[in-house]
Amino acid sequence: MENPATAATPAQSLLERLGQQLSTTATAQAVYGTPVERDGITVIPVARARYGFGGGGGGGTEAGEAAGSGLGAGAGVSLTPVGYIELREGRSRFRPIRSSVVPLVAVSGAIAWLLLRSVPRLLNNRKDS
Incomplete structure (x- = not known):
């Protein structure tokens, strides 16, 4: 059993x-x-x-x-x-x-950095208007 x-x-x-x-x-x-x-x-x-x-x-x-x-x-x-x-x-x-993700992340990071770098200029132009 x-x-x-x-x-x-x-x-x-x-x-x-x-x-x-x-x-x-x-x-x-x-x-x-x-x-x-x-x-x-x-x-x-x-x-x-x-x-x-x-x-x-x-x-x-x-x-x-x-x-x-x-x-x-x-x-x-x-x-x-x-x-x-x-x-x-x-x-x-x-x-x-090779994974294509690494170049994509690098390019995305560079674009984000360029956009963030231009924010103060955009804000200054807006104040002047």
């Missing part, structure tokens, strides 16, 4: 199944894409993978609560391209993909 303290609850069972499902998708193929070969050069895409899942369950067994139970779970996967591996003439080289 199974000990009730160690018996898997429906929530635990669901989380185990969800974890098993995620583990089958967390393969090297998800991070290192299918290699592509052209003109003697092989390119292997590289991505950063993040996985997460959680869940829980409960029941209305306390006084004043409706009878019944609830169960819920969720999972998420995020794959972000970070670069590629280039294979050429027996040598390999990792080529990162």
Whole structure:
């Protein structure tokens, strides 16, 4: 007979199944894409993978609560391209993909600085009018 303290609850069972499902998708193929070969050069895409899942369950067994139970779970996967591996003439080289956010932030900062610098002049011109 199974000990009730160690018996898997429906929530635990669901989380185990969800974890098993995620583990089958967390393969090297998800991070290192299918290699592509052209003109003697092989390119292997590289991505950063993040996985997460959680869940829980409960029941209305306390006084004043409706009878019944609830169960819920969720999972998420995020794959972000970070670069590629280039294979050429027996040598390999990792080529990162540069993010375009840094130049955008720098340009936005420069524009904000120029606008703020012109505010006193605009206020002085307004007073003179």
